[in-house]
Amino acid sequence: MNLIAVLLTGLLAGGVSCAAVQGGLLAGLVTRQRGDGPDGSARRPVPLPWTARLADDLVPIGGFLAGKLVSHTILGALLGTVGAAVQVAPSVRAVLQLAAGALIITFGLAQLGVPGFRRVTLQPPAALARFVRGRARSRSALAPALLGLATVLIPCGVTLSVEALALTSGSWWAGAVTMAVFVIGTSPLFAALGYLARKAATVWRGRLAIATGLLVVAVGLYSVNGGLTLLDSPLAAANLPQTLGLAPPAATAETVTTTAGQQTVVVTATADAYTPGNIQLKAGVPTTLIVRSDNAAGCIRAFVISDRQFILPENGDTRIDLGTLTPGRLDYRCGMGMYTGQLTII
Structure with missing residues (x-):
């Protein structure tokens, strides 16, 4: 598995996609952890230096991302274990990989706004969404980490695509590494979007929509090529020279x-x-x-x-x-x- 491709998917596509689903939760949590009121006014009688306020913002973000990393790594290990336990034959794994690649391409085309794909969205069940939002209301010291752990219950479309890759990895450690690398890739942009709140997230998402959509499609094509290679298809990149009559x-x-x-x-x-x-x-x-x-x-x-x-x-x-x-x-x-x-x- 090409972990660089997974990292780039998280860095450019996953951060934006996850922020669209979870960014508001993190933004609200940062505000409450900082001690601001609903209108943004400070509740502290004496304003803190900007460095202290920055730390107040970054600490909950770090806790949130750490919790998210832990929960998604565990999920990847479980998915990889399932893939290994059922002893998927190479031909079946090829079909699963082709399906995963098709799913990734679908979300990439949806992000690009291609007609026929624009309405492809995934919404979590209402009960799960209410549960996760309930974690964001807590002001305890563990609230950021708990919220990060709970985000595994409301994955974005790109995350689901990477989960499909973890399932086809065939081992617990490969599945765990796949999901961990993906979450690490989402962290820089996701933290920035959460820090700048929903308005900034919307602006960044608009500027990166084309680039991230193209990247998601490219990763999907890469996965599809892997499936074609497992099937020894003449359309696989490794077989194209021979298919085209080249030496x-x-x-x-x-x-x-x-x-x-x-x-x-x-x-x-x-x-x-x-x-x-x-x-x-x-x-x-x-x-x-x-x-x-x-x-x-x-x-x-x-x-x-x-x-x-x-x-x-x-x-x-x-x-x-x-x-x-x-x-x-x-x-x-x-x-x-x-x-x-x-x-x-x-």
Whole structure:
């Protein structure tokens, strides 16, 4: 899973989208924690220095964002656990990823105001909305953190899309990291919008609408491409050169050895790639694939080949019996379809 894409989604799209749903709650809480009355007049007999008032504003914002980070990280872990427990086959995961990508694209088009998508909105159930607003009325020391924890009950559309990605991640830690990175990305803009209150949030949202909408669509297309890659579709970005009749990258046999009629090939899995990307093998020879993990991380550790998935260790070798190969091409990829490679058999 590309966490940079998730971070950018939170930074530019998630902050604005979440502020539209939750910004008013945070703005009201900041005002009450600062000690202002409903009309904005100070209740303190002696005005505090601007630095102290700034601290009064930032402390509840920090508590709110910390609570939000905790609740969403736990939710991501639960979603990832569900995805892992049901042991989703790579083909089913591809379909789920395509659906998640389509959902993300839909919200991006809605944010861009594309006709036919403008009315695509998600509203939380009235009972949940009243519950969360009730947390904002509290003036206790834990009110900001409690409010942040409760926001998991009223997600914005972009958050739901990222939750779908966490579900398809296939492990509790990948789901937790996905949601945590997303919330971290939302924090700077979300804090600024909450601090400047609803009016400023509206202004910022208008200026960023086009940029964030385009970003959401781009992330959705990225997710769709991952699903197409898992399905080995000719429309996947990795397959487009061959689909268009362009020459594939040159194959290498540098990691291939043959002993006593047995062919062994080594693919190295790192944190962000499988290398080599194209390996040449001989047909008609029993073949063993060794996937050598070198600080492998993320979806790289979910290695898929011939519609079989193998969970790689962070470091160490995983041996896979490929049997006797026939001429052609055999692709391998990560569990999210983000990282790929191929075996060219001649």
